Amino acid sequence: MADIRHEIPADRAGRSGPDSGGKHKGGGMAHSGLKSFAGLMARQGILVAFVLFLIAFSVFSDRFLSAENIFSVVRSSAIIGVMALGVTVVVIGGNLDLSVGSMLSFSTVLVVDLHDKIGPGPAIVVTVLATLCLGAINGLLVGVARLNSLIVTLGMLSAIQGLTLIYSGGKNVDIVHQDTTWFKIFGRGYIADIPVPIVIFAICAIVLHVVMAYTPFGRRIYATGGNPTAAVFSGIRRSRVVFATYLISALTVAIAAIVLGSRVMGSQNNVGQGYELQVLAGVILGGTSLLGGSGTIWKSVIGVLILGFIQNGLLLLGFEYYVQWLVTWVVIILAVWLDIAAKRGRLLSPIA
Amino acid sequence: MSASHIPQPDTPALRLEGIVKTFPGVRALDDVGFDVRAGEVHALLGENGAGKSTLMKVLAGMYEPDEGSIYIEGEAVTMRSPLEAKARGVVLIHQELSLAEEMSVAENIYLGELPRKSLGRVDWKTLHSNAQAILDRLKCGFDSKRQVGTLSIANQQMVEIARALTVEAKVVVFDEPTASLTDAEKVVLFDIINDLKARGAGIVYISHRMDEIFTLADRISVLRDGGYRGTLIKSETNEDEVIQLMIGRALDLTRRRAAAKTGKVALQVEGLSCGKLFEDVSFELREGEVLGFYGLVGAGRTEIAETLFGLRKPSAGRILIDGTEVEISSPADAIKKGISLVPESRKEQGLVLGMNCRDNITLPQVGDLTKGPFVSDGAEIAIFDRYYEALKIKTPSWRQAVGNLSGGNQQKIVIGKWLAMNPRILIVDEPTRGIDVGSKSEIHDLIRTLAGEGYAVIVISSEMPEVMHVSDRIVAMFHGRIMRSFTTEEVTEDNLVAAISGIETDKVA
Ligand SMILES: Nc1ncnc2c1ncn2[C@@H]1O[C@H](COP(=O)(O)OP(=O)(O)OP(=O)(O)O)[C@@H](O)[C@H]1O
Ligand SMILES: [Mg+2]
Numbered sequence: 132m133a134d135i136r137h138e139i140p141a142d143r144a145g146r147s148g149p150d151s152g153g154k155h156k157g158g159g160m161a162h163s164g165l166k167s168f169a170g171l172m173a174r175q176g177i178l179v180a181f182v183l184f185l186i187a188f189s190v191f192s193d194r195f196l197s198a199e200n201i202f203s204v205v206r207s208s209a210i211i212g213v214m215a216l217g218v219t220v221v222v223i224g225g226n227l228d229l230s231v232g233s234m235l236s237f238s239t240v241l242v243v244d245l246h247d248k249i250g251p252g253p254a255i256v257v258t259v260l261a262t263l264c265l266g267a268i269n270g271l272l273v274g275v276a277r278l279n280s281l282i283v284t285l286g287m288l289s290a291i292q293g294l295t296l297i298y299s300g301g302k303n304v305d306i307v308h309q310d311t312t313w314f315k316i317f318g319r320g321y322i323a324d325i326p327v328p329i330v331i332f333a334i335c336a337i338v339l340h341v342v343m344a345y346t347p348f349g350r351r352i353y354a355t356g357g358n359p360t361a362a363v364f365s366g367i368r369r370s371r372v373v374f375a376t377y378l379i380s381a382l383t384v385a386i387a388a389i390v391l392g393s394r395v396m397g398s399q400n401n402v403g404q405g406y407e408l409q410v411l412a413g414v415i416l417g418g419t420s421l422l423g424g425s426g427t428i429w430k431s432v433i434g435v436l437i438l439g440f441i442q443n444g445l446l447l448l449g450f451e452y453y454v455q456w457l458v459t460w461v462v463i464i465l466a467v468w469l470d471i472a473a474k475r476g477r478l479l480s481p482i483a
Numbered sequence: 484m485s486a487s488h489i490p491q492p493d494t495p496a497l498r499l500e501g502i503v504k505t506f507p508g509v510r511a512l513d514d515v516g517f518d519v520r521a522g523e524v525h526a527l528l529g530e531n532g533a534g535k536s537t538l539m540k541v542l543a544g545m546y547e548p549d550e551g552s553i554y555i556e557g558e559a560v561t562m563r564s565p566l567e568a569k570a571r572g573v574v575l576i577h578q579e580l581s582l583a584e585e586m587s588v589a590e591n592i593y594l595g596e597l598p599r600k601s602l603g604r605v606d607w608k609t610l611h612s613n614a615q616a617i618l619d620r621l622k623c624g625f626d627s628k629r630q631v632g633t634l635s636i637a638n639q640q641m642v643e644i645a646r647a648l649t650v651e652a653k654v655v656v657f658d659e660p661t662a663s664l665t666d667a668e669k670v671v672l673f674d675i676i677n678d679l680k681a682r683g684a685g686i687v688y689i690s691h692r693m694d695e696i697f698t699l700a701d702r703i704s705v706l707r708d709g710g711y712r713g714t715l716i717k718s719e720t721n722e723d724e725v726i727q728l729m730i731g732r733a734l735d736l737t738r739r740r741a742a743a744k745t746g747k748v749a750l751q752v753e754g755l756s757c758g759k760l761f762e763d764v765s766f767e768l769r770e771g772e773v774l775g776f777y778g779l780v781g782a783g784r785t786e787i788a789e790t791l792f793g794l795r796k797p798s799a800g801r802i803l804i805d806g807t808e809v810e811i812s813s814p815a816d817a818i819k820k821g822i823s824l825v826p827e828s829r830k831e832q833g834l835v836l837g838m839n840c841r842d843n844i845t846l847p848q849v850g851d852l853t854k855g856p857f858v859s860d861g862a863e864i865a866i867f868d869r870y871y872e873a874l875k876i877k878t879p880s881w882r883q884a885v886g887n888l889s890g891g892n893q894q895k896i897v898i899g900k901w902l903a904m905n906p907r908i909l910i911v912d913e914p915t916r917g918i919d920v921g922s923k924s925e926i927h928d929l930i931r932t933l934a935g936e937g938y939a940v941i942v943i944s945s946e947m948p949e950v951m952h953v954s955d956r957i958v959a960m961f962h963g964r965i966m967r968s969f970t971t972e973e974v975t976e977d978n979l980v981a982a983i984s985g986i987e988t989d990k991v992a
Contacts (some may be wrong), residue, residue, distance in 0.1 A: 243934070269552070271552045340858075345858055346856055346857055346858060347849040347850040347853060349854075350842060350846070350849045350858060351719045351849070353838060353842075354838065354842075354846055355834050357835035357836070357838055358831075358834065358835040358836065360831055360832055361831070361833060361834055361835050362835070362846075363794075363814060363827055363833055364792075364814060364824070364832045364833065365846045365900075366756040366796075366813075366814045366815040366817070366818040366847045367846075368813065368815055408643055424835065424837050424838070425837055468488070
């Protein structure tokens with residue numbers, strides 16, 4: 132038998148004839164064009180989608196891109212946005228937090244109720260501590276007892292709802308002297324013409340971004356979410372890391388509650404109902420994988436803003452408010468699909 | 484070549500032509516072509532990252548090639564998915580296990596093609612009897628109803644192989660199948676390969692173990708840096724020529740390092756037990772010494788390492804570091820006490836696959852690489868660069884996700900990660916699994932050098948030449964017990980084999 136070394140080059144020479152060679156090249160180019168588009172979508176798909184939305188809505192409504200409208204959207208997104216930052220940290224660490232909605236109800240009721248009873252300063256301190264305790268319960272159950280985070284936080288969702296009602300006796304709470312308290316600054320104030328909720332959102336985003344991207348602690352969270360076993364083998368104390376992510380999440384809820392309470396100056400027992408899904412939607416839109424270990428803070432910011440702008444755009448176009456729920460769903464599915472499609476370079480999975 | 488689709492006697496089972504595959508920053512395959520005849524074992528060799536696995540993934544429909552063509556029995560084919568490839572008779576047994584751990588063995592074997600009854604219900608009876616038949620053919624001692632996650636790595640490998648046998652395959656690719664098999668399992672595997680060969684399948688066999696290649700292969704093709712370097716006929720070549728072709732230079736594998744100068748006792752283990760996993764284990768390890776642990780898979784070596792690294796709680800016995808008794812409560816604690824462990828399974832225990840190369844290497848010490856509260860980029864890159872060079876890690880940059888590296892280069896990242904800790908006591912568990920011959924001897928040299936610098940090293944390996952080559956003393960284990968300990972002068976292949984099979988009961992530690 133002849134050595135193949137002599138066969139192959141001869142064969143190759145034969146193939147490089149004008150037509151067959153050309154065909155190969157053409158195919159290769161179309162393929163790489165598609166791939167570079169896929170690559171762009173994989174890296175910046177969320178930004179591309181964002182820009183497309185802004186363009187589409189601004190064509191149909193000239194109010195949409197006005198500074199006034201933009202400020203109003205960002206301000207109303209700030210509460211969900213702040214919570215989404217904390218949830219992003221939990222999700223990167225490999226877990227879920229569905230309890231943030233009812234935690235928000237609890238903390239808002241608490242801060243508003245205590246405001247008149249013990250004064251705004253102490254009310255804020257107590258609220259933050261109480262909310263951190265709730266986060267610590269999540270953290271202990273998921274991080275230390277290693278229970279499934281979906282179950283734990285879903286359970287906490289309903290438990291905290293109960294807790295809120297027990298605390299308030301089912302009555303709505305409100306602040307009596309709304310105009311004289313300095314507490315109003317968080318929801319209604321301005322710093323250099325920028326609404327304070329936006330300032331708070333921005334500060335939280337920057338702080339958490341720095342923590343996640345540049346500190347050893349952030350690195351440990353990514354590692355724990357990416358591969359918990361390897362993280363333990365690397366000397367990372369996994370339970371502590373997970374515990375800390377739930378504390379961060381609770382802290383962002385407390386901050387959101389202060390903003391919300393200050394803005395509304397009152398609270399119903401269920402103000403936060405359904406927020407957990409909006410928050411999660413923003414996180415997913417930002418491209419954070421629910422499997423853990425990947426995602427970034429600033430992309431969640433964009434995810435939340437996209438959500439806010441879509442909902443606002445639909446309202447400006449005259450749709451009923453509930454249409455936004457359907458559209459939001461479609462957008463999330465598309466975002467998730469495009470994201471994995473770009474990663475595998477085709478729309479449907481090759482592994483049937 | 485015939486244009487007809489009827490296979491001619493001289494039509495190769497598989498022909499690859501001008502295959503090109505690029506990843507961002509990497510030309511993984513550059514115009515690769517060769518053919519595999521029906522009824523031959525065709526070995527594919529190359530250094531870590533040469534492109535072997537990538538080529539086989541192209542063949543099995545997992546990657547689309549940028550250019551080039553694939554012919555099965557003379558017919559040009561394009562494969563868009565593993566199932567389509569399988570339908571055409573091409574099956575791939577992966578380098579990295581890819582099983583659904585929660586499912587049963589049978590379901591894994593027939594994944595994606597479960598036998599059906601009416602209304603699309605799974606025909607469990609047929610499923611399990613078919614699966615069991617394949618398992619029996621492979622002489623596997625476990626049931627088709629077992630959950631895959633509960634099997635040992637070696638048995639999971641057998642499931643992976645069983646998966647390939649559900650069709651009458653024309654081309655079967657084995658990508659480093661023996662990396663985690665015992666010698667007995669290897670014999671079974673080689674029987675299967677010879678059986679497939681006798682049935683007329685073309686076999687592609689990827690391995691870094693020269694002895695296996697020279698036992699099994701008929702022809703040997705070599706890749707280097709993504710390019711095709713040629714095909715050699717086994718009967719007309721030798722190891723040196725193959726290695727020369729593979730790494731572009733000759734390699735002196737016989738070099739024997741000088742015996743180390745040992746210092747004081749760094750680690751002392753007395754009567755250590757952990758349930759039934761291992762019992763009454765005693766040994767001591769000196770500075771500057773390499774202690775080899777040899778035994779069959781399951782002899783308890785990994786469990787001892789995990790206990791020393793704080794992952795398991797001993798049920799009895801004492802551990803002394805520098806003469807003081809210590810309790811090692813967690814890996815973090817072990818690291819603080821100067822112990823490093825290169826774990827057995829890089830994918831599960833060693834790496835965060837989605838994280839980049841640099842961050843993986845610095846992970847255990849990231850808390851110390853700080854400037855103020857922040858991780859210092861410069862310090863991290865300096866560490867990465869040091870091991871990138873020392874271990875010749877092949878990656879376009881430190882930013883590459885570790886999961887995109889070739890298997891052997893992933894292993895190098897794990898080794899680098901633990902060397903970078905400058906441990907006093909370094910434990911390496913199967914350190915060269917999946918590593919090419921050139922790098923392997925470099926890693927062996929590195930272990931010797933570390934010992935020379937005063938490190939105390941434990942090497943756990945199932946490869947006899949490796950333990951014999953690298954160790955100053957060898958401990959032979961059988962069923963969780965130390966059977967005997969050898970010095971380099973005493974040890975021979977025969978008495979080592981006898982000791983790990985439980986024949987020798989002379990217990991001197
Ligand atoms: N999905 C991917 N993305 C980017 N680069 C990749 C990907 N898969 C492989 N590569 C790169 O392609 C090259 C060839 O990798 P491949 O896995 O084929 O090597 P190999 O010959 O199988 O090596 P080993 O002996 O270590 O298993 C490597 O440099 C690797 O980093
Ligand atoms: Mg490989």
